[in-house]
Amino acid sequence: MLSIKDLHASINGKEILKGFGLEVKPGEVHAIMGPNGTGKSTLANVLAGKEEYDVTDGTVTFQGKDLLDMAAEERAREGVFLAFQYPIEIPGVSMANFMKASLNEVRKHRGQEPLDAVEFLKVMKEKMRFVEIDEKLMRRAVNEGFSGGEKKRNEIFQMAMLEPTLSVLDETDSGLDIDALRIVANGVNKLRNENNAFVVITHYQRLLDYIVPDFVHVMYNGRIVKSGDKELALELEAKGYDWIKQEVDATV
Amino acid sequence: MMTLSETENAIHPSAQALYAQWEKLATTQTPMGIARKPAIHSFGQLGIPTTRHEDWKYTNIAAQFKKGLVDVTNSASTEVDENQINLFPFLTANRLVFVNGHFSPTLSDVIDEAEGLVIGSLAHYNEQGHMGLRDNYNTLANNSTEAFSALNTAFAQDGAFVYVPAKVEVAHPVIIIHVTTESSEGLINTRNLVVTGRSSRLDIIESHQYIGTDTAFGNQLFEIFVGDNGHVNYHKLMTDANIGRHVGNLAAKQGNDSHFNTYVVNLSGQLVRNFMSVDIDGKNSEAGFYGLYSLDGNSQADNHVLVKHNEPHCESHQLFKGLLNDKSTGVFNGRIYVKEDAQKTNAFQSNKTILLSNDANTYTKPQLEIFADDVKCSHGATMGQIDDTMVFYLRARGLDEAQARAMLNQAFAADVIEKVTIEPLKEWLLNQLTLQLTR
Numbered sequence: 001m002l003s004i005k006d007l008h009a010s011i012n013g014k015e016i017l018k019g020f021g022l023e024v025k026p027g028e029v030h031a032i033m034g035p036n037g038t039g040k041s042t043l044a045n046v047l048a049g050k051e052e053y054d055v056t057d058g059t060v061t062f063q064g065k066d067l068l069d070m071a072a073e074e075r076a077r078e079g080v081f082l083a084f085q086y087p088i089e090i091p092g093v094s095m096a097n098f099m100k101a102s103l104n105e106v107r108k109h110r111g112q113e114p115l116d117a118v119e120f121l122k123v124m125k126e127k128m129r130f131v132e133i134d135e136k137l138m139r140r141a142v143n144e145g146f147s148g149g150e151k152k153r154n155e156i157f158q159m160a161m162l163e164p165t166l167s168v169l170d171e172t173d174s175g176l177d178i179d180a181l182r183i184v185a186n187g188v189n190k191l192r193n194e195n196n197a198f199v200v201i202t203h204y205q206r207l208l209d210y211i212v213p214d215f216v217h218v219m220y221n222g223r224i225v226k227s228g229d230k231e232l233a234l235e236l237e238a239k240g241y242d243w244i245k246q247e248v249d250a251t252v
Numbered sequence: 253m254m255t256l257s258e259t260e261n262a263i264h265p266s267a268q269a270l271y272a273q274w275e276k277l278a279t280t281q282t283p284m285g286i287a288r289k290p291a292i293h294s295f296g297q298l299g300i301p302t303t304r305h306e307d308w309k310y311t312n313i314a315a316q317f318k319k320g321l322v323d324v325t326n327s328a329s330t331e332v333d334e335n336q337i338n339l340f341p342f343l344t345a346n347r348l349v350f351v352n353g354h355f356s357p358t359l360s361d362v363i364d365e366a367e368g369l370v371i372g373s374l375a376h377y378n379e380q381g382h383m384g385l386r387d388n389y390n391t392l393a394n395n396s397t398e399a400f401s402a403l404n405t406a407f408a409q410d411g412a413f414v415y416v417p418a419k420v421e422v423a424h425p426v427i428i429i430h431v432t433t434e435s436s437e438g439l440i441n442t443r444n445l446v447v448t449g450r451s452s453r454l455d456i457i458e459s460h461q462y463i464g465t466d467t468a469f470g471n472q473l474f475e476i477f478v479g480d481n482g483h484v485n486y487h488k489l490m491t492d493a494n495i496g497r498h499v500g501n502l503a504a505k506q507g508n509d510s511h512f513n514t515y516v517v518n519l520s521g522q523l524v525r526n527f528m529s530v531d532i533d534g535k536n537s538e539a540g541f542y543g544l545y546s547l548d549g550n551s552q553a554d555n556h557v558l559v560k561h562n563e564p565h566c567e568s569h570q571l572f573k574g575l576l577n578d579k580s581t582g583v584f585n586g587r588i589y590v591k592e593d594a595q596k597t598n599a600f601q602s603n604k605t606i607l608l609s610n611d612a613n614t615y616t617k618p619q620l621e622i623f624a625d626d627v628k629c630s631h632g633a634t635m636g637q638i639d640d641t642m643v644f645y646l647r648a649r650g651l652d653e654a655q656a657r658a659m660l661n662q663a664f665a666a667d668v669i670e671k672v673t674i675e676p677l678k679e680w681l682l683n684q685l686t687l688q689l690t691r
Contacts, residue, residue: 075648084648091663092662092666092667093659098649101655109650162650
């Protein structure tokens with residue numbers, strides 16, 4: 001489904017991704033862990049199409065298409081979803097209007113009829129229950145005045161609405177208390193199926209207790225330096241990242 | 253008393269043609285007729301304002317009248333094709349339609365009735381000698397300082413007159429439609445007067461519509477009296493095509509415990525200049541001025557607001573927002589004046605502008621003049637561009653860049669329209685805004 005090969009990307013002339021590679025198949029959950037400043041969020045933003053990043057080398061193929069050739073909105077319509085690390089507040093744009101416009105764009109791209117107000121409301125209510133989000137929030141402006149936990153749940157709600165093929169969760173667990181973490185993880189687990197895939201970027205192993213990954217990758221210095229299964233996450237939790245850094249630095 | 257010809261030497265050169273034109277105009281011993289002579293005299297002293305005048309610094313009005321300024325109200329056609337005007341069919345309302353400054357009985361329709369309630373033509377009630385008109389007409393106009401007010405008083409023939417007696421709540425809005433069809437460099441003068449009594453309620457919707465190209469310049473003067481415990485909402489709309497030039501003066505006065513709100517929406521207009529002032533002459537009263545100007549092309553909107561807090565325990569709000577595209581220009585000048593005795597005044601003012609193009613201009617000047625010592629007043633102005641991280645967030649959910657920007661522009665502008673309390677009008681304005689932003 002997603003094939004990233006030798007990806008190099010920089011921002012303001014500074015190279016962050018230095019030969020990143022990853023293969024994701026339908027039905028898989030990949031966790032990407034690693035110390036601060038190793039390029040995890042850069043990877044998420046490059047996949048979503050943020051234009052401030054320059055891709056200098058490598059390829060990203062998504063369902064046989066060149067992802068890097070697409071504008072951000074085309075990627076979203078094709079089924080790539082980024083759950084933002086810091087969801088931004090957008091005063092004046094109501095959640096409901098925003099989601100309706102967004103969902104109908106995605107549906108149009110899939111060759112489906114747009115939903116009318118009544119149908120949309122029905123879908124919205126169903127998905128809100130999914131992430132246990134308060135209906136009142138839907139009448140507010142996008143993320144405006146939402147608590148940290150509500151913002152993260154709102155990302156998962158949007159994911160549930162758009163039903164993406166590939167979801168990239170950028171530190172969705174950061175700043176969440178244990179209850180919110182459970183709700184977010186439940187939302188993801190209910191969305192998992194054999195046709196979609198998740199790339200979960202996280203600092204902490206605890207999220208992976210709830211969202212059990214098929215693969216765990218350790219990212220350091222702009223690329224993956226170690227891969228394993230969920231046991232690797234537990235090992236990292238116990239030993240920290242220093243041993244990996246030493247391993248990598250020794251081979252350079 | 254000096255005759256006009258004796259004072260001619262003192263007449264400002266820019267006023268001479270109009271002065272001569274005025275002398276040929278018949279005057280009557282009515283409130284409107286009596287006010288004309290001192291008004292033309294004032295105009296003679298003032299002349300047409302130039303950009304050296306502080307209040308006209310960014311609006312070169314004299315450049316609009318290269319061939320010299322003339323009044324065409326008195327010679328203009330009074331006919332219009334009904335299909336070309338927006339009569340706001342979606343609103344159940346009283347309608348007063350004026351064509352080139354003259355009342356159109358056939359297009360007008362008054363549905364609300366109450367003892368003493370008047371909704372009609374100013375000229376008609378002027379001839380009738382209506383007491384509410386006689387006592388109030390021209391008492392708020394700033395003819396000695398505002399050249400266009402003086403001109404209006406000297407030349408205007410007609411406009412709306414609404415008189416709401418005490419305790420009458422007018423059930424439906426009064427829609428005043430001023431249509432300009434005359435193609436000319438001259439001025440069409442229109443004059444409105446609204447007097448509301450104690451504990452009355454009135455919604456006014458005023459729409460300025462221009463048909464054809466190179467239409468005459470509209471010059472309006474509107475006087476509004478809000479009685480004790482009265483509620484008046486005034487909406488001034490210029491929403492159709494990108495034509496029309498207009499100068500409007502609003503002079504209002506409020507009594508005790510009263511509420512007066514003004515909503516100005518400019519989605520069009522080559523040049524629109526509004527000078528709006530209110531004297532809050534009663535305690536525990538509230539005034540609000542809410543404005544939106546969303547402009548493109550070479551349009552210019554110039555809004556001046558003056559709120560005078562003359563009594564204690566009152567509150568005022570000013571919120572003006574501009575969305576400026578292409579080579580458009582927005583000007584905002586808001587003044588809050590708090591008199592020495594007006595303690596416990598709360599007065600707030602804000603002007604926010606988004607520049608959508610590198611060629612758009614905005615000028616903003618908030619002013620506070622406070623002579624009381626126990627007040628809460630604030631003002632603020634921001635100008636900037638749409639935040640790119642917001643655009644990216646929306647694009648990451650499948651909206652293209654144009655859709656994302658339109659949505660953000662709409663959101664920025666909509667909160668002014670959201671303050672409108674007449675639901676169908678609010679919906680209609682939001683739609684007009686969407687149309688304008690996506691055209």
